Amino acid sequence: MIVVSAASGAFGRLVIDRLLERCPAGQVTVAVRDPAKAADLAARGVTVRTGDYDAPKTLRTAFEGAGRLLLISSPELDPARRTAQHRAAVDAARDVGAGSIIYTSFLGVGTEAGGVTAAHHATERHLAASGLPHTVLRHPFYSEAFLNPGLRDAIASGELADGTGGHGINTALRRDLAEAAARVLTEDGHLGRAYDFTGGLWTYEDLADALSRLSGRPVVRRARTDRAPGAQGWLEDQVRSGALEQQTDDLPRVLGRPATALDEAVAAVLAPPP
Numbered sequence: 001m002i003v004v005s006a007a008s009g010a011f012g013r014l015v016i017d018r019l020l021e022r023c024p025a026g027q028v029t030v031a032v033r034d035p036a037k038a039a040d041l042a043a044r045g046v047t048v049r050t051g052d053y054d055a056p057k058t059l060r061t062a063f064e065g066a067g068r069l070l071l072i073s074s075p076e077l078d079p080a081r082r083t084a085q086h087r088a089a090v091d092a093a094r095d096v097g098a099g100s101i102i103y104t105s106f107l108g109v110g111t112e113a114g115g116v117t118a119a120h121h122a123t124e125r126h127l128a129a130s131g132l133p134h135t136v137l138r139h140p141f142y143s144e145a146f147l148n149p150g151l152r153d154a155i156a157s158g159e160l161a162d163g164t165g166g167h168g169i170n171t172a173l174r175r176d177l178a179e180a181a182a183r184v185l186t187e188d189g190h191l192g193r194a195y196d197f198t199g200g201l202w203t204y205e206d207l208a209d210a211l212s213r214l215s216g217r218p219v220v221r222r223a224r225t226d227r228a229p230g231a232q233g234w235l236e237d238q239v240r241s242g243a244l245e246q247q248t249d250d251l252p253r254v255l256g257r258p259a260t261a262l263d264e265a266v267a268a269v270l271a272p273p274p
């Protein structure tokens, strides 16, 4: 049996979609904080159990019988609390004899521990010490943080404001990362591996070109010198530092195809909702 924790979130739902293409619903269980949010998954034949990272007892029940557990990282921002949540999940999996854990980590944390990624580093170390067979899926920033319907404004104005300093960006779409997770959960040969997943490198120059091609209207990149507010400013700081210019081929190797191209990703974002 495959168990997926935090499956009611955006990434978890995409994993379940891909898993149900690869194995019968009867082999899939989700562990979610609020089962009511997974009623649609239950309707598709998936077993829904309560599994709250803040309530270790629920995790032991939720992970019972797991041959493979996909531990999707918690969205908690406080590193100490997030680490405690992940440790509780790993310990619960070990206590109930789960066959293996596949953990969604973050790019670069194998060697570094600091700031928002500290919990990922601590979790990788705890996982290694647990003795459980495991696979680490290190995610880059999700492309959706940059590619969103707000790009329609750039098409309308003909200008794409760029606060990244023209640096390369190695994001990947949730849907590609979800397909990779589903493959790792259902194929042999992934245990003991740590994958550094990235999409192909792209820049805001590339994005302006893609917007021009897809809209048939000229869109030019305009370098922005002011700092964007909040999370966007923080994200752009990461890009400007050059930290997102590392590219690996782990994602295409696990997918057995190239990661989704920028044009296709942007076209999906610009498509009217169904």
Ligand SMILES: NC(=O)c1ccc[n+]([C@@H]2O[C@H](COP(=O)([O-])OP(=O)(O)OC[C@H]3O[C@@H](n4cnc5c(N)ncnc54)[C@H](OP(=O)(O)O)[C@@H]3O)[C@@H](O)[C@H]2O)c1
Residues within 6 Å of the ligand: 005, 006, 007, 008, 009, 010, 011, 012, 032, 033, 034, 037, 051, 052, 053, 054, 072, 073, 074, 075, 076, 104, 139, 140, 141, 142, 145
């Ligand atoms: N690489 C990136 O750029 C990036 C960006 C954002 C997040 N992340 C990480 O990737 C994970 C998945 O991303 P996402 O987009 O799917 O996030 P999301 O849509 O916010 O989903 C988060 C999931 O975590 C669940 N959750 C929250 N607190 C929990 C708890 N105490 N116990 C059990 N489950 C809990 C939520 O359950 P409810 O439905 O009950 O709220 C939800 O299912 C995030 O949790 C975060 O660790 C990565």
